[in-house]
Amino acid sequence: NEPIKIGGIAPITGTFAGLGSDTIEGIRMALEEVDYEIAGREIELFTEDTGGNTSQLLSGLDALEIRDEVDIILGPVLGGEGMAMIDWASDTDIPIIVTYSAPEDVTMRRAQPNVARAGWTGAQVMFDFGAYVVEDLGYNSVVIIGQDYAFPYNQAGGFMKGFYLAGGERVERIWHPIGTDDYSSIFATMPLDVDAALVITGGDDAIRFVSQWFDFGMDEDLPLLASANTVEPTVLPEIGDIAIGIQSSMHFAEGIDRPEFIDWAERYQEMFGKVPSAASDHGYTAARMALMAIEEMEGNIEDREEFMNIVRATEIPDAPRGPFRLDEYGNPIQNVYIKEVREVDGRLTNVVLETYEDVSQFGPFKDYPELYMSLPEHSASFPPDTQEEFFELLPEDFLSEFGF
Amino acid sequence: MPDNEDYILQTINLSKSFGGIKAVNNVSFKVKPKENLGVIGPNGAGKTTMFNLITGYIPIDSGEIIFENNNIEKLPARKRSLTGISRTFQTSQLFLDLTIKENLFLAANKNQNTYNIFIPWNKDKEKIEKSIEIAKEIGLYDNFNVKAKELPHGKRRLLGIGQALISDSKLLMLDEPAAGLPAQERNTISKLIKKITKELTLIIIDHDMDIIFDLADRVLVMNQGEILAIGDPEEIQNNEEVQRIYVGGE
Amino acid sequence: MINKIKNNFNSFSFIAIVILALFAPYILTPFLLTVLIRVLYMTILTYSLSFLAGKGGMVSLGQTLFFGLSGYTLAILLISHGFSHWTAILAAMGAALVGALLIGLITIRTTGVYFIMISLALGQMAWAVALQWSSLTHGDDGIIGIRPPDLFGFSLTNRVNFYYLLLISFVLIFLFLRMISLSKFGLALKAVSNNPDKIQSLGYNTSLIRYISFVISGFIAGLSALFFVYYNGIISPVTVGINQAVWILVAAILGGINSLIGPLIGVTAVILMEVQLSRFTDRYMMIIGTVFILVILFMPEGIWGKIQELRR
Amino acid sequence: MLQVENLNSFYGQSQILYDINFELYKNETVIVLGRNGMGKTTLLRSIMNMNPPDNEGSINFKNLDISKFPSYDIAKSGIGLVPQGRRLFPSLSVYEHLTMTHRKGENNDWTPEKVFDLFPEIARRKNNKGTDLSGGEQQMLAIGRALVTNPSLLLLDEPLEGLAPVISEKVIDTVNLLKEEGITILWVEQKAVFIEKVADRVIIIEKGEIVYQANTQEFIENKEVKSEYLGV
Amino acid sequence: MFSPQVTLTILNGLTQAGLLFLIASGLTLAFGLMQVVNLAHGAFYLLGGFIGYSVFRATSIWWLAVIAGGLGIAIIGFFMERILLEKIRGNMLSETLLTIGISTVIADIVLFIWGGRPLSIQTPEFLNPRLNIFGVRYPGFRVFILFLSIAVGTILWFILFKTQLGAMIRAGVDDREMVAALGINIRKLFTLVFLLSAFLAGAAGVVGGTYLSLQIGTDVRYLVLALVVVIIGGMGSVGGAAIGALITGLILSFSGAYFPQLSFSLTFAPMVIILALKPGGLLGRKIT
């Protein structure tokens, strides 16, 4: 019996090395749980580094597929990588389970039969946050400050769709380049006639943004909401105590109060000596999806189409982050958590305030995927600035469902 | 006085200072075609600087330089070179990483057809021949395909002179061609220079009196940036001022 | 005489390599063919540096600027504006050319270490524009989904077809650069970097010679971008960032910057190192960096230089 | 004090000095004569182990072989240099030239103040840049700069170059003063004008070889040598 | 006088200039004496910041972190200068290329030790009061950086122009050989200056890591900004670095406020203009 070969691809060097190594660790954890053996076949893991560089990603994918002849690929991690991968995937039939990479088109407008996703889309985790902000916090107008590229557009888009459909009225947007050092000039020009500010950023930008927000006393003017990445556990300790009280939403939170999650997080901590991130979870979940499918096929995974069908039918009710199954496009339907940064046992933690169950990548449009996909893609200026303009694009019978 | 037409090179009130130092100060002199002019003077008298001014290697402060009845003081160095002035440098200036052949060829070519990238330079038979000829003349043909940096000091000097010779110049300016060479090589150089200067004009700086007095028709003595004396060799040799300033002794 | 044999030896080995390369798709495993494709287009990019640095003494960390100008022009015109392939290709090469014509005016004013610094800064400027001007360049994600055209009925999406087109172009560029280095211009360029004062005094226009070679090199960098973008279907800021600039420098120095064979060897070596080392360790950048340091300390002429030294 | 044995010096491929042998005794002043380009400066550079030239042979100073020392250690062991062409530092003021290198010697103690007493001309221009001075003043400063290192052996390379006669006189007087203080002096010169005023001995270099050594008296009387090697 | 927005933008420009000066002064100093463009300077900044980060985590003493970051890099600088650069001294091109190799290795070491996650050093409370300057709220730490850089500039100026050591360094820039012939250990002087330069880069990393953050990639960004500063001001001139930092800082700040999409690229504009007019930089020597 030949071993089954699994390929993992992620940025292990470069700016996003943190996300990449978390992902690979998650994969390792799942494989170690089964001792690198399943259905009587040994499992070998091959990893490739993308360096955060899309051309390196492509040569890595080539290496995994043609040189190492892997059976399944897990990855990639970054947004741009996902889009480049989908182009590549359309020329082959190798099964791919996407981990952290979150562009929605990977499992939407450009969905491929051989691609499924273990993670999320940017918009998916924001729809309900938009609704929450209106319904629970009572804000009707918001200013969004975000990094100027596709992923934040997508998150803002999800947020705004949920926000408008819950009755929110107006959103202003300020886009700034990735790697901005100084946000004070943005603060200086910021509209203050709104109810709250939402920042959509991540990585080192997040650290700088939030620190400077408080340094410049902006907290005296506006409450600050955040996208999930802004206050994810890896950056939280770097931001420090000022982050306490910031609310955000995601399909993952280190403070999820499920026994499965607590157990999983503890084991991860034991193995790698650090708190798991969403990227760790996605590596882990993707590997588990693969393992479950292999098991179901009793190790005979040579029929790739069949294999993908089984992967796409994955259901994991006891997944660490919450019950998990895939929609017909291959994207998870999962819990989304509204969370708040608090200090728990001397450590900053995203504590879950509210749970929205069974959220699809189409959010409030979950019964109207065609309508969703017929709208323009999320961009710097779509959805429009006001509820009124947005609603003009939607059919009345759809709106009436939301009471408009 | 002969007419201006009779001079190949003429400088009028040429001046150059570096900071406070007047390196060349109001220097005027004339050179006749095919004449051999020797230039001597103490260290720092301004000899090399004067060469640099004439060849356009450094810009002048004031004055005029007339070469074959044209004012050239505004031309850049490479254009002056194209009018037919070539020189050697006090510290030998070669293309050390290139071969003797290439060194000579570049000098022979003088920026002709440089931008035609389609023909290998090796195919320019005429100039290759010429390079070979000169290489034989200066005794470097045996080392034709050796890099210049592998040559000993004396041969490098010869190569520098070879480059000046090959470039079809009307006026040849040599800055201490014999410096740092043992007596025998000095002789070779001296002979070589003598042989070639029949057809062209020469200005030569050297501290070796034997060479100067052997080669020069006239001698120009510089001191502190100014012309101290100019005249035929005997005259200069007997000039007390020159004796005191330059040659030394009681 | 000796020289003649040596020259012929080089031509013979060149022809032998070309013949081998013609059969490569049938000899190599499919994966090694993809490696070979990368080697070829990265070598073209590396030539743009080695020509400038090896012949002209101008070590540039900014060749990615022209790579980016051409690659982004191509991608933007194709994807965002739906231009035809031929228009887009012409415009891309035009952009690289005009860029080199303008940037050259600044850079050739400097030499040596100053040239390195300024080229680095300008290259980073290109990277910054690619990253930050996201309405045009799609920011960090880059522009994706570029598909190569069909050529005389051959689909270039097919790797083997793509390979042959690339091979032909590579050989042409190789011969072009070889022709230049054998021409008077090549000789003059070598002389310019060896002793600029002297060549000036022989009547050559040093600035013009440096300028022209700068433009040629920018153009070649632009050319390599076409292959890169069509093959990968993507262009993004990292491909014009400092890592790429350093990468080609490492490859050129490792192989030997003074010849046309050296960069080919260097690029092959670095790509093989990446491909092989990264399977065993995540720390392969450290190893490549260390190799680079050792080469500079102990083998300044690179691998090819060493080989030739041994052959002599 | 100083013994030079079988010294050969090269600039790259070309040999400048051939088998130089001589000795310098404590507290004497020796003048090295030779025409332009005969290798006098090269000799001093070799003693200081400045690069180029490359040297072969041994140089003993105070019974220590210093030929392989880096030049700053040679200077520290007690050799001061007044270089040809002065080589002042454009970035430093006159005063800084003197304070920068001031260090105490074995028996003498030249301070910047003492230098200013000796050359009041430059004291007045204390805060000017060294290179703003006139040629003669620059020469004084270069001598002063070497003096404050309080050397026991002073190397002078054509110190009278560009000096007016009065100043030359003054430099000569200074050298005699230094001699009284116990400093040994090796002085390189082209002309033989003032020799009897300072020198104990004379060495002549011709094309890189020592062709003549004698005490001053003998040299002055030897017309032949003078005309042969110095063109007098 | 100005609108609050402009006031704020100017203040930011000044603080950015402060940080840039801290980095660029070290770069220019080493170049002035040794003619080495240390392209590992950005990696020094990054590694210094990370060392400071760990020290701060362990001790919570900010000053100690700054000193540790500086010293850590100074030690690395020492070995780099003594073991590697020394081997190819005089070959400027090889020396420069070598520093590129070193920066690659350092960046990977950082990744290995600290992982790829972005890190940030907490601003010490006592250095960060909320101030009100000309009617705008302004964080005290930034004002502190400004004063720190002025202090460092003054100290450098004092060392260079008022001490014997400084005279030696300046003389060494003019004429190394002559300095050696006067009995000054030029080797030691080189090492010392390189250490000082490395110390400044490392300490600047800690300061920068406090009000900005640290991440793989920051090294290149600050290396390039420092190069721009130094090219504008003139290689080797500390005063030039101050002017260059001021120009670059203000441009970064104003373009960030008004043309965010081009903010980084615009910082290159003055460099291009100055190069075209004065290739040696504003206060630099003429390039020969």
Ligand SMILES: Nc1ncnc2c1ncn2[C@@H]1O[C@H](COP(=O)(O)OP(=O)(O)OP(=O)(O)O)[C@@H](O)[C@H]1O
């Ligand atoms: N580039 C320069 N900058 C400053 N001063 C200079 C420069 N070039 C020459 N000088 C000065 O100008 C004067 C004349 O120098 P020049 O080289 O012309 O003398 P020379 O007569 O050729 O002397 P030698 O016989 O020693 O070669 C000297 O005092 C020299 O120091």
Ligand SMILES: Nc1ncnc2c1ncn2[C@@H]1O[C@H](COP(=O)(O)OP(=O)(O)OP(=O)(O)O)[C@@H](O)[C@H]1O
């Ligand atoms: N850096 C160098 N490279 C090559 N040759 C050199 C170099 N410096 C000097 N020479 C040569 O070495 C020889 C001796 O030069 P040196 O300066 O020692 O002469 P000198 O006797 O001091 O002459 P002067 O009276 O002009 O000062 C000269 O022929 C000179 O051309």
Ligand SMILES: [Mg+2]
């Ligand atoms: Mg001269």
Ligand SMILES: [Mg+2]
């Ligand atoms: Mg001399």
